[in-house]
Every structure is written in structure tokens, then in C-alpha cells.
Amino acid sequence: MHFLIQSIPKYSVTEIIRMIKSITAKKIFEKHPEVKKQLWGGEFWSDGFFVNTVSKFGSEDTISK
Numbered sequence: 205m206h207f208l209i210q211s212i213p214k215y216s217v218t219e220i221i222r223m224i225k226s227i228t229a230k231k232i233f234e235k236h237p238e239v240k241k242q243l244w245g246g247e248f249w250s251d252g253f254f255v256n257t258v259s260k261f262g263s264e265d266t267i268s269k
Contacts, residue, residue, distance in 0.1 A: 207224065208268075209224075221253045225249045228248070229249060233248070
């Protein structure tokens with residue numbers, strides 16, 4: 205899964221990822237509770253993530269490609 209997120213310096217990358225994983229997992233489990241039973245250990249997301257930044261030299265189009 206890929207996200208392109210714009211943020212303010214108030215939140216660290218780790219905090220943003222934690223919020224995204226938490227909110228999306230809760231919403232999926234609310235709408236489809238049977239999913240949790242099918243997952244190893246009942247966790248929707250695996251540990252870890254990869255983050256890269258966009259600068260004035262990159263654009264949304266470049267990243268999408």
C-alpha cells in the first residue's frame with residue numbers, strides 16, 4: 205500500500221504512520237469483524253514501514269511513476 209501524505213512538522217513520521225495504521229485497522233475491523241479471526245495474531249498491519257520524502261526536485265507525478 206502506498207500513501208502520499210503532506211504533513212506539518214508537528215508530527216514525526218513514526219507518529220503519522222502509527223495513526224494511519226491504527227485508524228485503518230479499526231475501521232476495517234468495524235466493517236468486517238470476520239477479518240480479525242483470519243489474521244495471524246489478529247493484527248492487520250505488519251511491523252515496520254518505509255518512508256521517503258519529496259523535495260522541490262520531486263513531484264507527485266514523479267513519485268506515482
